[in-house]
Amino acid sequence: xVEHGHLSAHQIWKTVSGxxxxxxxxxxxxxxxxxxxxxxxxxxxxxxxxxxxxxxKRPTTTAKYDRRxxxxxxxxxxxxxxxRLANLRPDLIR
Numbered sequence: 255x256v257e258h259g260h261l262s263a264h265q266i267w268k269t270v271s272g273x274x275x276x277x278x279x280x281x282x283x284x285x286x287x288x289x290x291x292x293x294x295x296x297x298x299x300x301x302x303x304x305x306x307x308x309x310x311k312r313p314t315t316t317a318k319y320d321r322r323x324x325x326x327x328x329x330x331x332x333x334x335x336x337x338r339l340a341n342l343r344p345d346l347i348r
Contacts, residue, residue, distance in 0.1 A: 292319040 261269070266284050273280035295304045301313040310316045313335070 289319050289321050293321045
């Protein structure tokens with residue numbers, strides 16, 4: 255194998271976008287792959303761990319990559335089970 259050194263950012267872009275076109279996808283760039291990986295990881299992994307995996311210093315940076323639809327947020331909220339008011343201790347009700 256001949257070693258040619260690192261690929262340039264332009265060569266990576268050409269390779270990724272060319273392969274995407276071959277697969278029937280248009281307008282795919284290397285950064286789209288990063289967004290996809292981060293959003294996929296966020297489905298099952300907490301944001302702090304995902305930030306560490308992808309090399310972000312802050313989970314808030316990782317959150318900016320999250321491309322999950324709003325429907326996923328609604329589904330997440332729907333999993334919250336609220337206790338009935340009658341079951342709460344009287345001293346906790348204001």
